[in-house]
Structure formats: C-alpha cells, structure tokens
Amino acid sequence: MxxxxxxxxxxxxxxxxxxxxxxxxxxxxxxxxxxxxxxxxxxxxxxxxxxxxxxxxxxxxxxxxxxxxxxxxxxxxxxxxxxxxxxxxxxxxxxxCALRECPEKRRPDGINQNQFMTYCDNHNCIAEGCHSMVQAGRSCCERHTCGRPGCMAITVNQGRFCRTHNVCEWPDCHQPKTDPHNLCRIHTQCSTAGCTVLKQIGSMHCANHTCFLRGCNNSTGAFRLCTSHRCQFASCNEHRRTAPGALHCPSHSCRSRGCRNGVEEETPYCEAHACEAPGCRLEAKLEWEHKCLDHFKRRYESVGEARLIDEVRELRQVLGERMAVIQDQEECIRRQDAMIRRFGCCN
Known part of the structure; x- marks a missing residue:
C-alpha cells in the first residue's frame, strides 16, 4: 500500500x-x-x-x-x-500604519534611527516630530494647520499660523505673531506704564493690570479694578454698586435711597442721613429735624410735656393773681358793709 x-x-x-x-x-x-x-x-x-x-x-x-x-x-x-x-x-x-484599514509602512522618524511615526506617509502629519493623524484633504493635523480660516498650510515656529499668515496684524507691522495673540511681542505688551508682561486676550493690559469688569480697557494700577469701577473709598478694592451714578461699593455706600455719599463700613448712613442722637444707627429725615422717627417722636413728646408743665405753671400763676384780686375785693366789700352797719345804726 x-x-x-x-x-x-x-x-x-x-x-x-x-x-x-x-x-x-x-x-x-x-x-x-x-x-x-x-x-x-x-x-x-x-x-x-x-x-x-x-x-x-x-x-x-x-x-x-x-x-x-x-x-x-x-x-x-x-x-x-x-x-x-x-x-x-x-x-x-x-x-x-496605525490607521486600521491602511496596510502601508509607518513613516520613519527622521530624527531617531530605527524609530517610526504613528502613521504612514499618507496619514501622518508632516510637521516634524508630530505623531498625529492628518485632517481629511490636508497634509497636517489640526494642531499644525494654519489657524487662518481656509488656509491648509503648515504652521511655523510652533505657532498657530503658517509663514504667510504669521505676521502681526498691527498696521504696518511685519513682525511674527506671539501666541496666543494675533500681534507681535511689541504690540502684545501690557499698555500700563512700566509693565512688560504680555496682554490678556481681548485686553490692552496684562492679567495684573486688566480691570475685572468685562470690556473695560482701563489699567487697574495696584488694584483689582480701575478707578472708573472701583469704590472711591480709600484703600477699598471692591466694585461699585450697580445703581446709576454710584461711587462706592455696598459696604461704603449710604443706605438712604438715591444718596451717593460714602460712609465708614460700620456706619450705615452719611452725615446728611444719619440720626443726630448719639449711638443711633437709624436713618434721619430733614423734615424730622435730622432725627430718626423714634427720636423725633421722643423729642416732641418731651417738648409737649415741658410745654404742658409751663402752661399749668402759668395758669396757676394767673389763678393766684386773680384769687388775690378777688380776696382784696371781698375784703373791701366787708369793710364797706361794716361801715354801713355802723353808721346806719347811729342814724
């Protein structure tokens, strides 16, 4: 077999x-x-x-x-x-190639011998040292594609723009941009005198000199807010009240409606609206003789009581005087009666 x-x-x-x-x-x-x-x-x-x-x-x-x-x-x-x-x-x-459906060989590193990128020549970003995948229809990944809308060129100097668009947008300036701004180093420097720190995005000043109020381009100096939005009370760093024309923060504002005067933190009302009574923290009114309602009532109660005492005293004095006149008149009548009786008997 x-x-x-x-x-x-x-x-x-x-x-x-x-x-x-x-x-x-x-x-x-x-x-x-x-x-x-x-x-x-x-x-x-x-x-x-x-x-x-x-x-x-x-x-x-x-x-x-x-x-x-x-x-x-x-x-x-x-x-x-x-x-x-x-x-x-x-x-x-x-x-x-790390792309699942791609059978091609990974791109050589180009820097380190025998090292490879993550993707092949068709799918790896062309930026040096980048292992990211290219965007569809482009030669770079999203991070290395020019940030100018519509531009597909590779970025330069580790920035956000390609060589063509990496130019300061300040008029007549041709210096390269400074991330994350669209301006060069010179035109992104804080506008506060003596400061060389970069500006905040959307501000004319750096983080230390940018007013906390959104949209404000005033320098804050050594404070958190600029002079236009900071409480006018000395050494206070708080925001002014939102009321129209307010000049102080809530802690340093007179609590009387419509008043723009400042006060000490422990005082609720300014001199024009504080009760004159010692130790009183209530609001005073002009028509209440610069006193709060309680002390205004007490004053008139005491004034009324004093006036009543004076009136009683005056009445007593008038009555006394009248009683004395009446007594004199009665004495005169008694004398006349006595004389009439005496002479009448003689006749």
Missing part, C-alpha cells in the same frame, strides 16, 4: 488535495498549503516561495516575519472577508 506522502497532488503531508495549477506557474502544493509569496513574491522579482504554509494562515513560517529590515516580529494578521483564512499585512504591529 502506498503511503499518503507518495500520492500524486499536493506535496503537503497527508493532504489529498490537488496541486494548484491555476496560474502561469504551478505550485507543488494545493491552494490551502501554498504561501502567498508563491503568487506575489516580495519584492516582485524575488524567487517564488516553495515552502508549505498552514491552511489557516496566508504565508509560510519563513514569511511570517515583518518585512522591515532587522525586525523579527510577526506580521500583523487580519481576517479575509471572502475566505475563512487569516491574511497578513506586510508589517508587524509596530511598523504598520
């Missing part, structure tokens, strides 16, 4: 399949055992592979290794959607 290895057909041990003779050159193995490098040698003029492969793989053990020179890692596999077999890319995981 002839052994299975002597049977005509596929040269693979114990395989009963027929040799693959579908191409211009016949393989000594069947389709399942013929290495892909028999059909497609790499490089193209290399000898055809004559080694047997596993039926579930696409290449023989000799061609499993990554094609990058010096690499001994196995080539990356993927499942063939048309056949129940694993195909292999030309490169291993470290050398194949």
């Amino acid at each position: 002839m052994g299975c290895h002597t049977k005509p057909g596929c040269a693979a041990t114990c395989c009963r399949g027929r040799k693959d003779e579908s191409g211009p050159v016949s393989s000594k193995f069947c389709k399942k055992h013929t290495c892909d490098h028999f059909y497609f040698p790499i490089p193209m003029k290399a000898p055809r592979c004559e080694f047997q492969k596993d039926p579930k793989d696409s290449v023989c053990p000799h061609h499993v290794i990554c094609t990058v020179q010096g690499c001994e890692c196995p080539r990356l596999q993927y499942r063939d959607p048309d056949n129940p077999v694993f195909r292999r890319y030309k490169f291993c995981y470290d050398h194949k």
Whole structure:
C-alpha cells in the first residue's frame, strides 16, 4: 500500500488535495498549503516561495516575519472577508500604519534611527516630530494647520499660523505673531506704564493690570479694578454698586435711597442721613429735624410735656393773681358793709 506522502497532488503531508495549477506557474502544493509569496513574491522579482504554509494562515513560517529590515516580529494578521483564512499585512504591529484599514509602512522618524511615526506617509502629519493623524484633504493635523480660516498650510515656529499668515496684524507691522495673540511681542505688551508682561486676550493690559469688569480697557494700577469701577473709598478694592451714578461699593455706600455719599463700613448712613442722637444707627429725615422717627417722636413728646408743665405753671400763676384780686375785693366789700352797719345804726 502506498503511503499518503507518495500520492500524486499536493506535496503537503497527508493532504489529498490537488496541486494548484491555476496560474502561469504551478505550485507543488494545493491552494490551502501554498504561501502567498508563491503568487506575489516580495519584492516582485524575488524567487517564488516553495515552502508549505498552514491552511489557516496566508504565508509560510519563513514569511511570517515583518518585512522591515532587522525586525523579527510577526506580521500583523487580519481576517479575509471572502475566505475563512487569516491574511497578513506586510508589517508587524509596530511598523504598520496605525490607521486600521491602511496596510502601508509607518513613516520613519527622521530624527531617531530605527524609530517610526504613528502613521504612514499618507496619514501622518508632516510637521516634524508630530505623531498625529492628518485632517481629511490636508497634509497636517489640526494642531499644525494654519489657524487662518481656509488656509491648509503648515504652521511655523510652533505657532498657530503658517509663514504667510504669521505676521502681526498691527498696521504696518511685519513682525511674527506671539501666541496666543494675533500681534507681535511689541504690540502684545501690557499698555500700563512700566509693565512688560504680555496682554490678556481681548485686553490692552496684562492679567495684573486688566480691570475685572468685562470690556473695560482701563489699567487697574495696584488694584483689582480701575478707578472708573472701583469704590472711591480709600484703600477699598471692591466694585461699585450697580445703581446709576454710584461711587462706592455696598459696604461704603449710604443706605438712604438715591444718596451717593460714602460712609465708614460700620456706619450705615452719611452725615446728611444719619440720626443726630448719639449711638443711633437709624436713618434721619430733614423734615424730622435730622432725627430718626423714634427720636423725633421722643423729642416732641418731651417738648409737649415741658410745654404742658409751663402752661399749668402759668395758669396757676394767673389763678393766684386773680384769687388775690378777688380776696382784696371781698375784703373791701366787708369793710364797706361794716361801715354801713355802723353808721346806719347811729342814724
């Protein structure tokens, strides 16, 4: 009986399949055992592979290794959607483009020998040292694409703009821009006298001299707010009240409605609206003789009581005087009566 290895057909041990003779050159193995490098040698003029492969793989053990020179890692596999077999890319995981559907080799680093970028030449940003993927239809990633709308050129000097658009936008200035501004170093310097720090975006001053009120371009000096928005009370760094014409913060503003005068923090009302009574913290009114309502009432109660006492005293004095007159008149009448009685009896 002839052994299975002597049977005509596929040269693979114990395989009963027929040799693959579908191409211009016949393989000594069947389709399942013929290495892909028999059909497609790499490089193209290399000898055809004559080694047997596993039926579930696409290449023989000799061609499993990554094609990058010096690499001994196995080539990356993927499942063939048309056949129940694993195909292999030309490169291993470290050398194949990181974009899943791309089979190409990663771009060499260009700086470090034997180092590679993350993507291939078609998908890696062209900026030096950048490992990011390019944007669709562009040659750079988003970070290295010019920030001017519509421009797809690469940025320069690690800035936001390309060489064409990396020019200060100050009139007649041709200096390069300073991130994150659209102006050069000279025109982004804080406008406060003696300060050389960069301006805040949208402000004429640096962070230390920019008024906290949005949209204000006044310098704050040594304070948090500028003189137009800071409380006018000495050494106070708080914002003025929002009322029209207010000049002080809530702590230093008179609480009387419509009053713009300043006060000490422990005093609720200014001199014009504070009660004259010692220790009183209530609001006074002009028509209340610069007193609060309580002390105004008390004053008139005491004034009324004093007036009443004076009136009683005056009445008593008048009554006393009248009583004295009446008594004199009564005495005179008694005398007259006595004389009448006396002389009348003599007659």
